[in-house]
Structures are given as structure tokens and as C-alpha cells.
Amino acid sequence: MALPAFNLPPAVSLVEVGPRDGLQNESAVLDSQTRCQFARKLAACGLKRIEAGAFVHPRRVPQMADSDQVLRGLAQDTGVSWSVLVPNRQGLDAAIAAGAREIAVFAAASETFSQHNIHCGIAESIERFRDVVEPAVAEGLEVRGYVSCVMGCPYEGPVDPQTVTRVCTQLIDLGCYQISLGDTIGVGAPLQTRKLIDRLLSLVPAGQLAVHFHDTYGQALANILAALQAGITTIDSSVAGLGGCPYARGASGNVATEDVVYMLNGLGIEHGVDLEKLIEAGRDICKILDRPVMSKVSLASIRTPDPNPQSGSD
Amino acid sequence: MALPAFNLPPAVSLVEVGPRDGLQNESAVLDSQTRCQFARKLAACGLKRIEAGAFVHPRRVPQMADSDQVLRGLAQDTGVSWSVLVPNRQGLDAAIAAGAREIAVFAAASETFSQHNIHCGIAESIERFRDVVEPAVAEGLEVRGYVSCVMGCPYEGPVDPQTVTRVCTQLIDLGCYQISLGDTIGVGAPLQTRKLIDRLLSLVPAGQLAVHFHDTYGQALANILAALQAGITTIDSSVAGLGGCPYARGASGNVATEDVVYMLNGLGIEHGVDLEKLIEAGRDICKILDRPVMSKVSLASIRTPDPNPQSGSD
Numbered sequence: 001m002a003l004p005a006f007n008l009p010p011a012v013s014l015v016e017v018g019p020r021d022g023l024q025n026e027s028a029v030l031d032s033q034t035r036c037q038f039a040r041k042l043a044a045c046g047l048k049r050i051e052a053g054a055f056v057h058p059r060r061v062p063q064m065a066d067s068d069q070v071l072r073g074l075a076q077d078t079g080v081s082w083s084v085l086v087p088n089r090q091g092l093d094a095a096i097a098a099g100a101r102e103i104a105v106f107a108a109a110s111e112t113f114s115q116h117n118i119h120c121g122i123a124e125s126i127e128r129f130r131d132v133v134e135p136a137v138a139e140g141l142e143v144r145g146y147v148s149c150v151m152g153c154p155y156e157g158p159v160d161p162q163t164v165t166r167v168c169t170q171l172i173d174l175g176c177y178q179i180s181l182g183d184t185i186g187v188g189a190p191l192q193t194r195k196l197i198d199r200l201l202s203l204v205p206a207g208q209l210a211v212h213f214h215d216t217y218g219q220a221l222a223n224i225l226a227a228l229q230a231g232i233t234t235i236d237s238s239v240a241g242l243g244g245c246p247y248a249r250g251a252s253g254n255v256a257t258e259d260v261v262y263m264l265n266g267l268g269i270e271h272g273v274d275l276e277k278l279i280e281a282g283r284d285i286c287k288i289l290d291r292p293v294m295s296k297v298s299l300a301s302i303r304t305p306d307p308n309p310q311s312g313s314d
Numbered sequence: 315m316a317l318p319a320f321n322l323p324p325a326v327s328l329v330e331v332g333p334r335d336g337l338q339n340e341s342a343v344l345d346s347q348t349r350c351q352f353a354r355k356l357a358a359c360g361l362k363r364i365e366a367g368a369f370v371h372p373r374r375v376p377q378m379a380d381s382d383q384v385l386r387g388l389a390q391d392t393g394v395s396w397s398v399l400v401p402n403r404q405g406l407d408a409a410i411a412a413g414a415r416e417i418a419v420f421a422a423a424s425e426t427f428s429q430h431n432i433h434c435g436i437a438e439s440i441e442r443f444r445d446v447v448e449p450a451v452a453e454g455l456e457v458r459g460y461v462s463c464v465m466g467c468p469y470e471g472p473v474d475p476q477t478v479t480r481v482c483t484q485l486i487d488l489g490c491y492q493i494s495l496g497d498t499i500g501v502g503a504p505l506q507t508r509k510l511i512d513r514l515l516s517l518v519p520a521g522q523l524a525v526h527f528h529d530t531y532g533q534a535l536a537n538i539l540a541a542l543q544a545g546i547t548t549i550d551s552s553v554a555g556l557g558g559c560p561y562a563r564g565a566s567g568n569v570a571t572e573d574v575v576y577m578l579n580g581l582g583i584e585h586g587v588d589l590e591k592l593i594e595a596g597r598d599i600c601k602i603l604d605r606p607v608m609s610k611v612s613l614a615s616i617r618t619p620d621p622n623p624q625s626g627s628d
Binding site (some may be wrong): 006008186188189190191192194215216217218219221222224225226229256259262263265266267268295296297300 | 320322500502503504505506508529530531532533535536538539540543570573576577579580581582609610611614
């Protein structure tokens with residue numbers, strides 16, 4: 001059988017979203033010191049790109065209150081790019097004052113989702129982001145763009161890949177160094193992933209794209225495999241599977257970093273993360289949050305063989 | 315970017331293992347009538363190959379007691395290949411008496427697992443199966459071979475792919491029409507899957523191989539994707555993720571058929587199964603067993619949008 005090569009990149013960059021996208025979607029509210037400790041523990045695992053907070057209104061998102069203190073607390077922790085979500089100019093100013101070197105803006109590929117999530121349509125959101133991205137870039141900050149609903153929308157259903165392409169290129173044109181493609185409701189399957197990425201790669205270099213999968217339908221790792229095969233080398237994930245989309249409450253959310261790292265190890269792809277320490281960090285934060293670990297790798301690695309098994313097991 | 319084609323087969327054959335491998339590893343013991351109804355419900359979903367029972371000692375595996383009655387109860391349900399596990403000649407005679415047209419034998423690619431699971435080494439097990447497979451084939455039955463621990467063993471750790479290859483070819487030489495490759499403890503990752511299958515396909519046609527993944531480390535769907543890309547067209551799975559390996563008690567077991575079907579739908583691969591009915595069948599049997607559904611697709615499809623979401627969700 002003459003099959004095509006498996007085609008995998010030699011190394012990837014992991015973007016850990018647990019302390020922001022993760023914690024933001026947990027019901028417990030942690031103080032800034034606890035969040036700092038959590039973020040630092042993740043850095044100690046070898047993660048080099050970590051979402052640390054969001055400069056949003058604390059009444060709307062209490063989980064992200066005092067993100068300025070989190071960022072200030074992490075100022076000594078160099079060698080890591082601490083990213084913070086910034087929705088507007090006011091947030092940008094506060095982020096810069098707190099020492100931010102990397103920020104993220106958040107768009108959607110669905111009109112209805114954009115309206116629900118950030119209270120304006122797609123075109124208006126891009127215009128608003130201009131007031132954030134351009135001054136941020138002028139200040140020497142790195143800006144990452146998120147595009148949600150790239151595989152489907154909880155309101156509109158299927159999302160036109162042309163819309164995804166348009167929003168991505170608009171954000172890049174504004175000055176974003178990378179776009180994270182979010183399958184917000186986890187509906188994508190690997191062929192859709194491959195097709196979307198192939199389409200984007202005809203316009204944008206692979207290094208400017210990242211994938212952000214949710215495991216709601218169990219497809220996240222298969223989608224990541226398809227993305228890797230297509231040439232993607234940046235993967236967003238959340239330790240212990242923290243967080244998720246509040247539009248699908250109770251659904252499993254972000255793919256767990258532990259499970260991604262396990263797969264990458266098996267694929268022989270370099271990532272620089274210590275899986276044992278990561279499992280530990282995930283368990284620790286889940287204890288604090290009083291919620292179960294959503295990483296299968298973490299759950300599997302605490303189990304011991306049954307001393308008295310039945311026969312005929314496959 | 316000139317990437318290799320995604321390389322997927324147009325159609326696959328699903329082997330539903332819920333009523334045997336699934337139920338056998340559940341703590342609840344169901345009577346033969348309930349198991350018949352369950353198996354029939356799965357057939358009504360469009361599944362054409364279903365494991366119906368096992369002719370093993372009821373004291374050792376009470377979940378499979380009265381498998382002869384299950385098989386007799388399904389005699390009128392034509393159009394489906396009902397397969398039963400048969401460990402020895404006595405079991406074969408009982409299976410034939412109950413009307414079996416397809417049987418399965420169960421080997422391992424690990425000496426220690428073989429000793430623990432079927433109480434003899436690999437070579438001896440192959441010799442024992444000769445007394446089952448040869449008369450079964452002579453009677454016109456189809457015989458499927460299972461090989462467990464193809465990606466790793468709970469006792470020995472890594473398993474030599476050469477051992478897997480040897481056991482597979484020996485079972486085929488005995489008369490098995492297909493070998494199901496079992497990642498019993500779910501440790502495999504997609505590159506290992508691809509390499510093992512490439513190796514086997516240099517010796518055996520794709521139609522003689524099937525994959526049987528456990529989702530213990532969350533890798534099952536990614537492994538199935540890699541297997542499909544390698545040319546495999548038969549997939550074992552278990553509705554609602556029933557069962558699993560008793561050696562990793564508490565671990566998630568067989569990959570859920572619902573999640574496989576969802577991915578196949580997304581990949582545009584034909585399988586003939588009605589996903590809605592399948593979700594229903596999985597929920598029904600889990601209610602009877604009083605255990606949670608382990609299919610993410612099933613869990614996701616009962617959730618409704620949150621009417622009061624937060625902002626900034628990815």
C-alpha cells in the first residue's frame with residue numbers, strides 16, 4: 001500500500017488558556033493571588049504562552065476581576081508570554097498600565113453569536129478592534145485574535161467558511177500576529193477542520209494560525225490531529241479541561257492540555273511540557289475549584305490494575 | 315501548500331460490541347430477554363454486525379449467562395451477523411447448537427496478559443483455538459479473531475509490533491476472516507496506530523483487519539482517524555461506551571459508537587447507522603444498567619443553550 005506520509009510537524013507551540021478562558025467559565029471565583037500561583041505552576045510545567053487574565057468589567061465577569069494584579073504578580077516570571085484579553089481601548093490602557101506585553105481580541109464568525117457574545121455585529125466588532133489593535137501594535141505589544149464559531153454556531157448552525165476567512169484576514173490586516181480558530185461549540189469533525197485550514201493556508205502562513213477545540217462531541221483530539229497534518233503548529237488547550245462555552249453549559253469545554261500533550265508525545269512532536277507536572281497542576285486547581293478533572297489522561301494515570309479481573313476482556 | 319490528500323475510505327463497517335464486550339464488563343447482570351431487546355434495538359439503528367454474547371462459564375462471567383437463549387431469541391432477526399465469543403470446543407458446540415453463524419476467539423499480543431486473561435501463554439492459546447476455529451470453519455461458520463494489548467500491556471508495558479503481527483497472521487492462518495486489533499488499555503496514539511497498521515497491511519489485506527480502541531487516554535477517535543487514513547474499513551465500538559477493560563477499572567472503556575458515528579458523519583463516510591436512534595438505544599440501556607452514558611455526543615445532544623451567557627467565550 002503506497003499511502004501518503006503521516007505528515008506531522010516536528011514541534012508545536014501550546015497556548016495554555018486555563019487561567020483565562022478556563023477560569024472565566026468556572027462558577028467559582030478565585031482571587032488574584034490564587035490565579036497567579038496557578039499561572040506560575042503552569043509556567044513551571046514548561047508552558048511558554050499562557051492566558052493570564054481579561055480586562056473586562058468585573059461585574060460581568062467576576063472570575064477575571066483584578067487581572068491587573070495577576071499580571072503585576074507575574075511580572076518577574078519572564079520567559080513566558082502572559083496574554084490578556086482586551087475588549088476595548090479602556091481595557092488596553094489598563095492592560096498596558098499593568099505591564100501587558102501581549103493582548104488578545106475576540107471576534108466571531110457568526111453574526112448572531114457576535115451579537116450575543118460581544119453585543120455588536122462582526123463588521124462593527126472589527127472596527128472596534130481597530131481602536132485596540134493599532135495602538136497596541138504601536139506600543140510594541142503582540143496582539144492575538146480569536147475567532148469563535150469557526151465550525152458552527154449555537155444560533156445559526158453551519159457557519160460559512162468564507163466568513164471565517166474574511167474575519168481572519170481582517171484581524172491579520174489590523175495587526176494580529178496570529179488567529180486562534182475556535183470551534184466554540186465543539187461540533188467540527190476532522191474533514192471540516194482540514195478543509196477550513198487548507199482554505200486559510202492558501203491565504204495565510206501556518207504560523208499565523210492556531211486551533212482552539214472544544215471536546216463537546218469528543219472530536220477535539222481527532223480535529224487537532226487533522227490540523228497538525230494540515231500544517232498547523234499552534235494549539236490552544238486548557239489544563240484539566242477547565243472552562244468551556246457558557247452557551248453549552250454542562251458540556252465538556254476546552255480540550256484538556258494533558259490529553260493534547262499525551263497525544264503529542266505519542267506522535268513524537270516536541271512541545272516542551274512536563275506531563276507529570278501538568279497533571280499535578282490540573283489536579284491542584286480542580287481541588288481549589290471543587291470540580292472534577294476533565295482530562296482522561298489525568299484520570300487514567302491515577303488508576304491501578306484490578307487484582308481480580310474477569311476473563312475475556314478486549 | 316501541497317499536502318497529501320486526506321485519504322479516507324468511502325464507507326466503513328461498524329462492529330457493535332455493546333451487548334457482549336460492553337455488558338460483560340458492567341457490574342449489573344441483565345437477563346437474556348433484556349439483552350435480546352437491547353441487541354434488537356441496536357439492529358434497528360442499522361447496525362449489521364453485533365456481538366450478541368459469549369459461551370463462557372456463567373460463574374466466571376455471569377453477565378453472559380444464557381447467551382444461548384439470547385442467540386435463539388435473535389434467530390428471527392436476519393440481516394444481522396450476530397457474533398458470539400467462544401473460548402473452547404465445548405463453547406463452540408453450544409454456540410452451534412444455539413444457531414451461531416459467527417463466532418469470535420480471543421488472543422493477546424502480550425504473554426502476561428494472555429496468562430492473566432485466558433490462563434495460558436500466546437502459543438498455547440493459538441493451539442487451543444485450532445480446536446475451535448478449524449471445526450467452526452468446517453461447519454461453515456465465520457470466525458473473527460481478537461488480539462488484545464496491541465498497543466501496550468498493563469503488565470508488560472510496550473508490546474512488540476512483531477508479536478502483534480505474528481499473532482494476527484497465525485489467527486488468519488487458522489481460518490479467521492478478520493482480526494480485531496484491541497488497544498485494551500487505550501494507551502496508543504495515532505502514530506503508533508498508523509505504524510502498526512502499515513506493518514500489518516504489508517502482510518494482510520485491509521478487509522481482514524479491524525480496530526478496537528478504548529478511550530482511556532482520550533485517544534480513541536484520533537486513533538480511528540489514523541486507522542481510516544491508513545485504509546482500515548472496520549471499526550469496533552460500543553454504544554454509550556459500555557464496558558471496558560476490567561484491568562483498568564474505573565477507566566473509560568470502549569469508544570462510544572455514537573461518537574464514532576458522529577465523526578464518520580463529519581468525514582462523509584458511509585456507515586448505515588441512524589445516530590438519533592443509536593443515542594436513544596444507548597440512553598435506554600444505561601437507564602437499565604443505572605450507569606451514566608459515556609458518549610460525549612449523547613451528552614451534548616441533550617443540552618440546551620444557556621439563556622444567560624457570559625461574554626468573552628471562546
